Amino acid sequence: MTVRVRVPASSSNLGSGFDCIGIAIDRWLSASVTLHNALSGFSINRRGKLSAVRVRADQDLFTRGFRAACGAAGAVLPAGVTIDATSDIPVGCGLGSSAAAIVAGALLADTALGLGLSRSQILEIGTTIEGHPDNIAPAIYGGAVLSVHTPAGLVCAPLHVARGIELLIAVPPFPNDTKAARAALPQTLPHTDAAIAASRAAALVQGLASGDGALLGAALDDVLHVPFRRGRIPGYDAVVAAARNAGAFGATLSGAGSAILAIAPRERSAAVGTAMLAAWRDLGIEAELIKCTSDVAGASVIAAPRTPHHAPLTTHQ
Amino acid sequence: MTVRVRVPASSSNLGSGFDCIGIAIDRWLSASVTLHNALSGFSINRRGKLSAVRVRADQDLFTRGFRAACGAAGAVLPAGVTIDATSDIPVGCGLGSSAAAIVAGALLADTALGLGLSRSQILEIGTTIEGHPDNIAPAIYGGAVLSVHTPAGLVCAPLHVARGIELLIAVPPFPNDTKAARAALPQTLPHTDAAIAASRAAALVQGLASGDGALLGAALDDVLHVPFRRGRIPGYDAVVAAARNAGAFGATLSGAGSAILAIAPRERSAAVGTAMLAAWRDLGIEAELIKCTSDVAGASVIAAPRTPHHAPLTTHQ
Numbered sequence: 365m366t367v368r369v370r371v372p373a374s375s376s377n378l379g380s381g382f383d384c385i386g387i388a389i390d391r392w393l394s395a396s397v398t399l400h401n402a403l404s405g406f407s408i409n410r411r412g413k414l415s416a417v418r419v420r421a422d423q424d425l426f427t428r429g430f431r432a433a434c435g436a437a438g439a440v441l442p443a444g445v446t447i448d449a450t451s452d453i454p455v456g457c458g459l460g461s462s463a464a465a466i467v468a469g470a471l472l473a474d475t476a477l478g479l480g481l482s483r484s485q486i487l488e489i490g491t492t493i494e495g496h497p498d499n500i501a502p503a504i505y506g507g508a509v510l511s512v513h514t515p516a517g518l519v520c521a522p523l524h525v526a527r528g529i530e531l532l533i534a535v536p537p538f539p540n541d542t543k544a545a546r547a548a549l550p551q552t553l554p555h556t557d558a559a560i561a562a563s564r565a566a567a568l569v570q571g572l573a574s575g576d577g578a579l580l581g582a583a584l585d586d587v588l589h590v591p592f593r594r595g596r597i598p599g600y601d602a603v604v605a606a607a608r609n610a611g612a613f614g615a616t617l618s619g620a621g622s623a624i625l626a627i628a629p630r631e632r633s634a635a636v637g638t639a640m641l642a643a644w645r646d647l648g649i650e651a652e653l654i655k656c657t658s659d660v661a662g663a664s665v666i667a668a669p670r671t672p673h674h675a676p677l678t679t680h681q
Numbered sequence: 682m683t684v685r686v687r688v689p690a691s692s693s694n695l696g697s698g699f700d701c702i703g704i705a706i707d708r709w710l711s712a713s714v715t716l717h718n719a720l721s722g723f724s725i726n727r728r729g730k731l732s733a734v735r736v737r738a739d740q741d742l743f744t745r746g747f748r749a750a751c752g753a754a755g756a757v758l759p760a761g762v763t764i765d766a767t768s769d770i771p772v773g774c775g776l777g778s779s780a781a782a783i784v785a786g787a788l789l790a791d792t793a794l795g796l797g798l799s800r801s802q803i804l805e806i807g808t809t810i811e812g813h814p815d816n817i818a819p820a821i822y823g824g825a826v827l828s829v830h831t832p833a834g835l836v837c838a839p840l841h842v843a844r845g846i847e848l849l850i851a852v853p854p855f856p857n858d859t860k861a862a863r864a865a866l867p868q869t870l871p872h873t874d875a876a877i878a879a880s881r882a883a884a885l886v887q888g889l890a891s892g893d894g895a896l897l898g899a900a901l902d903d904v905l906h907v908p909f910r911r912g913r914i915p916g917y918d919a920v921v922a923a924a925r926n927a928g929a930f931g932a933t934l935s936g937a938g939s940a941i942l943a944i945a946p947r948e949r950s951a952a953v954g955t956a957m958l959a960a961w962r963d964l965g966i967e968a969e970l971i972k973c974t975s976d977v978a979g980a981s982v983i984a985a986p987r988t989p990h991h992a993p994l995t996t997h998q
Contacts, residue, residue, distance in 0.1 A: 380879060381879070381880075381883060382876050382879055382880075383876050383880065384876075384879065384880035384883060385883060510880075510883050510884065510887055510896075511880075512880045512881060512883070512884045512896065512899045513877065513880070513899075514895065514898065514899040514902070515902075516895070516898075519884075519893075519895040519896060519899060521884075521887050521888075521891065521893055521896055523887060549872055550872055551871065551872060552869040552870060552871055552872060553869060553870055553871075553872050553875045554868065554869055554870075555866055555867055555868060555869060555870050555905075557875070558870045558874070558875035558878055558879075558905060559699050559700050559701075559905060560830065561875055561878070561879045562697060562698070562699055562701065562875075562878045562879050562881075562882035562905060563698075563699075563700065563701035563827075563828075563829045563830070563882065564829060564879075565879035565880065565882045565883040566698060566701060566702060566827050566829070566882040566883060566885065566886045567827065567829045567836075567838075568883065569883045569886040569887050570827055570838050570840060570886050571838075573890070574838065576836075576838055578831065578833070578836040579827075579829065579836060579838055581831065581833075582829045582830075582831040582836060585831070585832075588872075588875060588876060588879060
């Protein structure tokens, strides 16, 4: 029996939506799982952009997502699990490759073992593993998503994105160290900066919905994380300036980088993309451009057993 | 010649929209101005809720708004200015009474002297005097407004408010000291709290637009200013708990208080209002209830000279 799922890339933060806003991007990871009765544990076969990943199978994010889904459902792990995965999502560049792998692992377990998990349970599983929901949520739900921690749990809401704007992501050939990018954040912030950050997060939601360029420009000029992270990305200032000069409302890190995201009016998007690549090329860096629409779907099962198992396979085969 | 204007009350912050979000409230200040050639300076005649104000006329907010408007337009001040004002906006309770007076003063000058100021110029004038735009903007534009400081100046955008929600404001008979409330804010904040604050500001915009109760509940649970100010308002915790228990999504300070604002689904609003007043009454405090719709208009000129003067009156009379 083979189960196959696909999960989109995502870009988080979008400037001032730090750790709470992300948007699905039209790049995909797909993965299938085969379950065995023979006690062989997890094995992962990686292709595409995943070929470069060097992680032991039992510590891989597919495995962690799969295991956590079983744990959440109180199901026994299968004796042997082989995951075949391929992806065109750049790894380690701030495009949600990790989130996609975690969601894929959980969704494979849910479908193959008939765990009956809800999307919000998979969201909780993914958020626990990743530490924040901003890539996990759009990977699951698609589109742009706001995720807010509340005393009653994590609340997610889809965000409207105006038709007239386009997202452009320039991806350099070097990854960023996500842990180091998080460690670069200060312990405290002046209260005045926190207030500015809040107003710009509000501006991001309203700017995405209305397409208002002044709001988007303010929203993309983050004060909560980008000032502490941009120095880690060679060429950041030049690429952001090039995007603005070519007509973008603004530009910022995609996630914690290394990729840089610009938001532009549709009629300027071609020029903005070209300018971003040219700015990096001037520094000897050949970047790749991803153009994004706002209506990318979330994770889905593209092949599943006709009769889903509703209990762990190991007790039914 | 008499010019008359009216300006609405406003409630700012709405929880997590600290210093950037406000909404016009259906209570009004109205004021008229009479200009004299005799050199007599400013005199202010106050009625209604303004009767309690004890400020020298030359330092009054009407005067400051009037003077700043003349200054922005490069106009000479009239020799004598008499402002007659009345208001049913509670003073010093977090309902934008100050902002309304400033806007009224500026608008009186603009209309009586034909200064030709734009609304955004009056916004800049008011924000400079008040120090923040969150009451000034809804007082001018009406409805709910987001105001964001950007390198290119202040950007304002109307916010959509879902039809199914209602705002309830309980106003106690004691004012709050706005300066002391601002001084109560800390100099710095943990970065984690700043990130939570940003996510909740985003939740406020999305929650107002969609009416999503979970988002509004998160948004009304502010971490940026309310924790440092609520102790100044006797009964705050009891009134907020009563509002929630009666079915409100949440409740918070209106501005810096003393009034408390709740947001509730329309079908619960009567119960929420009653519960808030009862909670304060249990503490021996008789509060007044203001129910709010989202479509309150902004400042307007309700009587003006037929032929506006386009230069300072002192040079034309």
